[in-house]
Amino acid sequence: xxxxITFKKVSQLVDGEAVLAGLSFGIxxxxxxxxxxxxxxxxxxxxxxxxxxxxxxxxxxxxxxGLDSIKRRKEIRSLIGYVPLENDMDPWxxxxxxxxxxxxxxxxxxxxLSERYRFYVDALDLNEILNIQVNRLSPGTLKKLTLxxxxxxxxxxxxxxxxxxxxxxxxxxxxxxxxxxxxKKITIIYSSTDLSKIEKFHDxxxxxxxxxxDLNDNLENMLKNWQGQYQFKIQFEKFLTPxxxxxEKVKEIISPIKDDDTLIFNANHRSALLIIMTLLTGVTINDxxxxxxxxxxxxxxxxxxxxxx
Amino acid sequence: MIKALFIRRLWIIKNRLxxxxxxxxxxxxxxxxxxNLPFKRLVVSPLWxxxxxxxxxxxxxxxxxxMMMIPSVSRDLFDLRILNKLLPSLALTPISRxxxxxxxxxxxxxxxxxxxxxxxxxxxxxxxxxxxxxxxxIMFPFFLLFIALTANILTTLALIVDKTTLHILLVLSFFLFxxxxxxxxxxxxxxxxxxxxxxxxxxxxxxxxxxxxxxFSDVINWWIxxxxxxxxxxxxxxxxxxxxxxxxx
Numbered sequence: 001x002x003x004x005i006t007f008k009k010v011s012q013l014v015d016g017e018a019v020l021a022g023l024s025f026g027i028x029x030x031x032x033x034x035x036x037x038x039x040x041x042x043x044x045x046x047x048x049x050x051x052x053x054x055x056x057x058x059x060x061x062x063x064x065x066g067l068d069s070i071k072r073r074k075e076i077r078s079l080i081g082y083v084p085l086e087n088d089m090d091p092w093x094x095x096x097x098x099x100x101x102x103x104x105x106x107x108x109x110x111x112x113l114s115e116r117y118r119f120y121v122d123a124l125d126l127n128e129i130l131n132i133q134v135n136r137l138s139p140g141t142l143k144k145l146t147l148x149x150x151x152x153x154x155x156x157x158x159x160x161x162x163x164x165x166x167x168x169x170x171x172x173x174x175x176x177x178x179x180x181x182x183x184k185k186i187t188i189i190y191s192s193t194d195l196s197k198i199e200k201f202h203d204x205x206x207x208x209x210x211x212x213x214d215l216n217d218n219l220e221n222m223l224k225n226w227q228g229q230y231q232f233k234i235q236f237e238k239f240l241t242p243x244x245x246x247x248e249k250v251k252e253i254i255s256p257i258k259d260d261d262t263l264i265f266n267a268n269h270r271s272a273l274l275i276i277m278t279l280l281t282g283v284t285i286n287d288x289x290x291x292x293x294x295x296x297x298x299x300x301x302x303x304x305x306x307x308x309x
Numbered sequence: 310m311i312k313a314l315f316i317r318r319l320w321i322i323k324n325r326l327x328x329x330x331x332x333x334x335x336x337x338x339x340x341x342x343x344x345n346l347p348f349k350r351l352v353v354s355p356l357w358x359x360x361x362x363x364x365x366x367x368x369x370x371x372x373x374x375x376m377m378m379i380p381s382v383s384r385d386l387f388d389l390r391i392l393n394k395l396l397p398s399l400a401l402t403p404i405s406r407x408x409x410x411x412x413x414x415x416x417x418x419x420x421x422x423x424x425x426x427x428x429x430x431x432x433x434x435x436x437x438x439x440x441x442x443x444x445x446x447i448m449f450p451f452f453l454l455f456i457a458l459t460a461n462i463l464t465t466l467a468l469i470v471d472k473t474t475l476h477i478l479l480v481l482s483f484f485l486f487x488x489x490x491x492x493x494x495x496x497x498x499x500x501x502x503x504x505x506x507x508x509x510x511x512x513x514x515x516x517x518x519x520x521x522x523x524x525f526s527d528v529i530n531w532w533i534x535x536x537x538x539x540x541x542x543x544x545x546x547x548x549x550x551x552x553x554x555x556x557x558x
Binding site for chain 2: 080
């Protein structure tokens with residue numbers, strides 16, 4: 001698939017210290033990439049700034065739709081929409097004045113722009129607030145307005161820093177619905193602290209750790225490569241070692257542990273349990289517990305406790 | 310781009326119409342009461358042998374224009390930059406930053422010209438200087454030069470500092486300089502000789518001196534006008550560079 005964004009050995013310095021080091025990878029056209037920063041120094045903020053075009057790489061090169069991000073800056077600007085974490089609207093103008101002002105610098109047909117305004121005003125429920133001065137609006141509403149402003153330009157790439165930050169439940173739902181309707185139509189790159197949303201809405205997850213991309217895959221593959229997607233706990237009345245030795249040899253199960261009379265193991269499919277059951281004739285089972293792993297479990301195990309088992 | 314900036318300026322004025330109109334009427338009266346009236350009693354025999362009202366008219370007008378310009382420039386280039394509003398999204402548009410600043414200064418100039426007409430009208434009623442229409446026309450190009458120069462100075466002050474308190478202090482000092490040391494209401498001859506000479510050779514002093522020469526002696530010093538234009542253009546270019554640098558982090 002054609003690359004939407006390509007990083008070639010990109011490094012970024014902040015106060016003389018490298019916060020991104022030698023990034024080389026590509027983001028496919030029309031894919032949705034969720035970004036997670038493991039900590040404040042992860043490099044996530046700098047990654048977003050680079051992708052959105054706020055800063056230029058200190059080393060290496062960045063290509064947007066094959067165009068060099070520095071040499072072809074003007075052409076690139078029309079391809080990218082950026083929704084920052086905090087609103088950047090002019091406090092002395094109304095909502096609609098703000099949106100019209102910024103979009104007037106892009107060469108867009110007024111008729112098309114008006115049509116898109118109408119569409120996104122309805123989609124994000126912004127009708128009531130368009131003529132209100134923005135310093136009287138809530139941060140969540142301003143976030144929706146910023147999203148509308150950027151989408152009205154029909155960007156090929158949309159970069160969002162915490163897309164539903166400061167929003168109430170209703171606004172958050174509207175925003176996610178709108179973003180999901182754009183899935184596979186444009187390239188979406190977003191950071192979020194809402195891991196459950198990330199699990200549901202991504203083609204790829206990038207996990208930043210100490211200025212490098214530590215994990216780069218979809219959730220299913222990440223969990224598979226970690227220790228499986230499910231954790232099983234079977235509590236026996238009496239769990240003998242010969243049985244455990246037999247279970248250990250089943251190739252579908254990952255890292256089995258015998259904890260007194262309890263068997264704990266991981267697997268990528270729930271059907272692994274059925275394979276184990278066939279080995280358990282004549283054994284009394286007191287309880288079975290199946291847990292699906294989430295992104296949070298992986299992140300906690302990897303960065304906070306060194307393993308949750 | 311200039312159209313977009315012009316429309317934005319109209320929107321800001323429209324959104325704050327009462328405040329703007331109120332200031333345009335109150336400030337000339339205020340400056341007249343606190344500066345013109347006491348100075349009229351203080352300066353018994355003017356050095357230029359010209360009626361006090363005529364001599365002080367350009368200076369009073371320029372003081373109010375500078376007062377009206379301070380919020381405009383500070384809002385657009387200091388507040389927005391410090392609060393991280395508008396300018397980040399502007400920096401991401403396909404327009405060049407220095408081009409934006411140049412157009413912004415042109416808009417500030419247009420706005421100041423409109424204010425100038427209103428302020429001159431207010432002062433014509435308030436202090437009755439007894440000018441003919443041609444005198445007002447002669448004053449206008451010099452006002453434009455003075456406004457362009459002070460807009461550039463205010464732009465630099467808005468771009469070089471990041472602390473609000475320091476910015477206020479600098480703007481306040483600059484305003485005091487305009488009132489007392491640029492020849493608006495105090496003649497340079499009243500200062501100690503060296504200081505008066507230095508002030509009179511500064512661009513602000515030069516513009517006011519040549520304005521009064523054109524107005525009262527019918528002498529137009531083209532050299533000063535030309536130098537002022539060159540100074541303004543170079544200053545605008547440098548401000549453009551500064552603005553570009555300040556927006557790229």
